Amino acid sequence: MYASTLESLANLDREIARLEQDLLALKRRRNTELPVSRLPPELLSKIFFLALRYMDVDYSKMRPQWTKMSICAVSHHWREIAFNAPELWMEIQIQANTKVQYLDLALKQVAENQAVYIDGWHVTSNGGFGARRILEAGKRWQVKRAVLNASAETIHRIFDGLDLKSEGTEALELTCLDWMGKLSCSDALAGAFPHIRRLFLMGWEVPRASELLKFSALADFTLHRISVMTPEDLQEIFLFLKLARHLTDFNLDIPSTEHHFPNGPWPTLPRLGKVKALSISSRDNQITSILLGALYLSADVERMTVVFGSHTGSTSAEVSQQAASTLNLALRHTTAPRSLLVTSTIGDDGDERGFEYIGFGAQWDGKRTLGIFMVVPGASFRDVGLSQTLYSLPFTNPEDWLLSRLESIEVVHYPSFPFWEAIAGIPTLQKISVRAWQRNDCFTRALQGDGLPDGSPQPGTTTPFPALNSIDVIFTARSLNTMFKNGYAQDLASALRTRAARGGDSIPGPGQIDTLHFYCGASELGIHEDTHTLLLSVALDVRASVSTTPANFEFCRDSDAMDTYW
Structure with missing residues (x-):
């Protein structure tokens, strides 16, 4: 009886197993009929x-x-x-706790000659073993990019005696977690990646020029967060820039330095004809000035970023004026820009709260751009009742290189009156965008010619903004009050009338500008009918948009601008 029961149970188990297999087969048949199963793999x-x-x-x-x-x-x-x-399997991620099983799976799955990107983040000694193992297997792949973030010792151990020669590697990024590491494996790196075009080094000491020149095809080179910079290091950088034949992009970031740099003489480099993109960032303006003074840039450089920092917190007018003079000297060989944005952002200066930087974003066309950031002092002014701190900008002459050929400018900050006087004297300026923050502000005062002499023997010589034909006014969140907006618009109309009278032009008539465009974050502008009529007497076209920012200068807008450069 007992044996018969066991046999019956065994038969039932076999039947259940058979039915389960039949059920799986039916499910597979059903899945093959689903539309999703007919999609390509x-x-x-x-x-x-x-x-x-x-x-x-x-x-x-x-x-x-x-x-x-x-x-x-x-x-x-x-x-x-x-x-x-x-x-x-195109991207293989390696970390300190990466398991051997994952590495085995990756090594098994990557196909012959497949393009692979290797990323090793916070790699410790154990992770270094995994990174080395993956790199050695790269002999049968096409390692397009290798990124390693580790201590100097771990990186040296990875590449010491590495059996790899990757002809197709285009980029190598090495970050030293020690922040004081010496890159002593340049021979091994150049042997493993003989044709890299992009080299990114963060947190290392400045390599010797002879070490960098081993990468004979190098076109894009970045030295970021240099831990120590000496006058000898700067000489090595100059030597590399002089001898690097294929360099098109150069980026240098120096957080701080304790060394004194002599005033000179420093070498003047030959024309860097192939360099299309340049970025220099330092909290020591002396280093930035030395670099810019030595560089002889091509007239068609496409993208340039310069950050004049403030290591000691100095915001003196002398420091910012020296930065402006250096810039004028360094760029004298290039054509001045047509468009300019003046804005502000907070820089990462290693403090609890970074210094406020004034940003100048210059633009020639959609391809050529220039970003300049500097710490400037608050202005000393005698105006009473100002609701906003003004800033003394170092460009106060319409013949300054940065201002000399401007056709349009957008000011999203609060410069003091001397800057506006310089803007008012630019003979080519046709369009201006401003933030309305207070009635009788510096812009409306400059527009009506405050500070200019009266009674000129030649009509028109004292006309502010002589070529102006378009004004954008941006009402921000704190200037949405209807009374303020109408009052500011009336002040603007009055200033335009005074400007026209200075030039001997009538209103309505030749003294009118083409366009007044108001930008407002509210659902409606809130300009009264009598104010609108007054505006139409000084402008041929008056427009309004429910927006707070004109669609210009996306490459250098407000706080996002510094993210690329720090």
């Missing part, structure tokens, strides 16, 4: 990637519930397709 793998939830911005945090939702909730069919898709 390449498309299915991309859908899988789009369904994934990635890490938080803080790389150390992973949400387990998100991982379960993103991976386990999709079908086995999708996972199988994704694991066989080359795109999944």
Whole structure:
């Protein structure tokens, strides 16, 4: 009886197993009939990637519930397709806690001659072993880019005696977590990556020029967060710039230095005809001035960024004026820009709150741009009742290189009156955009000619903004009061009438400008009918937009501008 019961149970188990297999077969048949199963595997793998939830911005945090939702909730069919898709293995991530099983899986899945990007973040000695193992396997792949973030000792251990010669590697990024590391493996790096075009070094001492020149094809070079800078290091940088034949992009960032740099003589470099993009950032204006004074840039440089920092917190007019003079001297060989943005941002100066930087964003066309950032002092003024601190900008002459050929300017900051006087004297300026922050502000005073002499023997010589034909006025959140907006518009109309009278022009008539455009964040502008009529007497066209910012200078706008350069 007992044996018969066991046999019956065994038969039932076999029947259940058979039915389960039949059920799986039916499910597979059903899945093959689904529209999604008829999609190409390449498309299915991309859908899988789009369904994934990635890490938080803080790389150390992973949400387990998100991982379960993103991976386990999709079908086995999708996972199988994704694991066989080359795109999944294009980027190999290595960290301090990366498991050997993951490395084995990656080594197994990457196809022969496949393009691979290797990223190693906060790699410790154990992670360094994994990074070395992946790099050595790169002999049968095409390692397009290698990024390593580790201590100097770990990076040296990774590349010491590395059996690799990757002909197709285009970029190498090495960050030293010690912030004082000496890069002593340049021979190994140049041997492993003989044709790299982009080299990014962060937190290292300045390499010797002879070490950098081993990368014979180098076109894009960045020295970021240089831990120590000496006069000898600066000489090495000059030597490298002089001898680097293919260099098109050069970026240098020096947070601070304790060394004294003599006034000279410093070498003057030959024309850097191939350099199209240049970025120099230093909290020591002396270093920036020495570099700019030595560089002989090509007239068609496309992108340039200069940050005049403030290591000691100095905001004296003398310091900012020296920065402006250096800039005028360095760029004298290039054509002055047509458009300019004046804004402000907070820089990362290592303090609890960084210094406020004034940003000058110059633009020739959509391709050529110039970003200049500097710390400037608050202005000493005698005006009573100002609701905003004004700033003394170092450009106070319409013949300054930065201002000399301007056709349009947008001022999203609060310069003192001497800057506006300089703007009013630019003979080519046709369009201006300003923030309305207070009645009888510096702009309306400059527009009506305050500070200019009266009774000139030649009519028109004292006309402020002689070529002006368009004004944009931006009402910000603190200037949305209807009474203020109408009052400011009336002040603007009065200033335009005074300006026309200075030039001997009638209003209505030749003294009118073409366009007045008001930007307001509210649902409606709130300009009264009598004010609108008054505006139409000084401008041929009066417009309003529900916006707070004209669509200009996206490359250098407010606080986002410094993110690229720090």
